[in-house]
Amino acid sequence: MKIDIDSTLAAEGGTATRATFLPFHQPTIDADDERAVLETLRSGWLTTGPRTKAFERELAAYTGAAHCVALNSCTAALHLALEAVGVGPGDEVITSPITFASTANVIVHRNARPVFVDVDPETLNIDPQALAHAVTPRTKAIIPVDFAGQPCDLDEVMAIGRQHGLTVIEDAAHAIGAEYKGRRVGSVADMTCFSFYATKNITSGEGGALTTDRADWAERIQVMGLHGISRDAWKRYSAEGYKHWDIVAAGYKYNMFDLQGALVLSQLGKLDTFHARRVALKARLDAGLRDLPELAFPAERPGRKHVYHLYPVIVRTEALTADRDTIMAAIQAENIGIGIHFRAVHLHPFYTETFGFTRGMFPHAEYYSDRTISLPLYPRMTDAEADDVVAAVRKVIARYRR
Ligand SMILES: Cc1ncc(COP(=O)(O)O)c(C=O)c1O
Structure with missing residues (x-):
């Protein structure tokens, strides 16, 4: 036999x-990426600084959004997005059950209630019809996910958001570079959150960013991502000279630092x-x-x-x-x-x-x-x-x- x-x-x-x-x-890490990180290591400036700021400008330009805040994860971006719109106890936030832990966890971190709705069985993105039925007077925001890198039904989701006065926070952890009807993801939803975790399409090992057209949200997120201390606090040890800073809110330690900024900026070009x-x-x-x-x-x-x-x-x-x-x-x-x-x-x-x-x-x-x-x-x-x-x-x- x-x-x-x-x-x-x-x-x-x-x-x-x-x-x-x-x-x-x-990950694909080439000599340019190594050089960018090495130059940063040798520059004398490791924490949030010129590389991170350059990345924010580049990602805003790439996505077509007016503002970008670089952070240490997509989870941080999602959390701060909910904070910026004032999601809190008694509020509901609708999202998809086919997602990573953090999309739902951040809703719980805000002491709000996660409301799941079913997915479209063909795309695994949130089903807009189910979404429309799940809206209640307590709903404050929607977090659709661009599953596997395919943009969700943004027109339908945005229309539901507009109809009910809800903020749409797109979880685009999988979707940097994706487009919806000719527009880059990052310029369509009210806020868009990206991940640069080690497995993502571009990476800084750990990292994230948020894009939005709203200056007030961008500023709040910038401040809340660095302890809740006043704007541009990252410059406090720069050549501009020390200036007093104020604690304006009990913020978080969510800032991207320049080793990450240098790496992900180099990756963005590829x-x-x-x-x-x-x-x-x-x-x-x-x-x-x-x-x-x-x-x-x-x-x-x-x-x-x-x-x-x-x-x-x-x-x-x-x-x-x-x-x-x-x-x-x-x-x-x-x-x-x-x-x-x-x-x-x-x-x-x-x-x-x-x-x-x-x-x-x-x-x-x-x-x-x-x-x-x-x-x-x-x-x-x-x-x-x-x-x-x-x-x-x-x-x-x-x-x-x-
Ligand atoms: C859909 C989705 N949302 C959010 C995240 C969180 O990203 P990060 O690890 O950058 O916080 C991930 C990470 O894998 C994800 O897959």
Whole structure:
């Protein structure tokens, strides 16, 4: 009897698709980035300063927003956005359950109530119809998420916001460089929050930014991101000379510092090149996987530039003899790193225990939550590595096909 060694899963004692582990993500850091950081290290100015300020100007120009505040995370940006519009006890903020912890956590940090609404099952972005039904007199803001790098239905979400006098704070952690009907994300919603976390499309290791056209919000966020001490406090040790500063509010320590600013400024210049590589790799993964009936893929809507931050697939467990976690473990055993974006936030213990959310409330989000696996997709991946991803997934699916 001929035994095909390669078809035996590594999880079941076979040979792995790859001899070495392919990480789920690796940043692309080149000599320019290294030089930018090294120059900053040698400049004598490490904290918030000229590089961070230059990045703020560049990101405002890139997105087309009037103002940009650089911060130490997207979480900080979301938190300060809610603070700037005065979200507090008794208020409700509507968001998507298919998101990262912080989108919902910041609502809780403001002592407000997170209100989830279901997602569009095809895009996994917030469903505008469900959103419209969830608005109450207590609703103060909406935080839609640009899931995986595809802008949400901004026209519809903004229209609901305008109709009810709500602030729309776009969580664009995945979506730097994305466009909606010809406008860059960052210039459409009332405020837009970006992440430069290590896995994001451009990175400073940790980092974030907020863009807005409103000068009063930008100023409040700038102040609240640096202890609540008066404007331009970062200059207090600069050549301009020391000036007294005042504590105007009990702010936070959320400032981006210049090592981050230098790195992400250098990265911003490469965003379009990175994007072109993501597009090519995404097409390669599509070509290798789209014929598998056991997988489904989020839909792309017209009129948007999707920036392919993630490559999520939906494992149609109805067509398989294994659940998502078994498939996930088998792909990892083939030496392919994976991610899960996301298990629905409303089903996590804190949210069920504190707010009484239960399974069954948001069926589209839950269906996806139970079946999604994100496959590696990042500019420094080679075509051969993308082919390994395809081979590993096909091998695992073939094993568990019904
Ligand atoms: C949708 C979403 N929102 C917010 C965040 C938070 O970003 P940060 O890590 O920069 O705070 C993330 C991070 O992964 C995210 O995926």
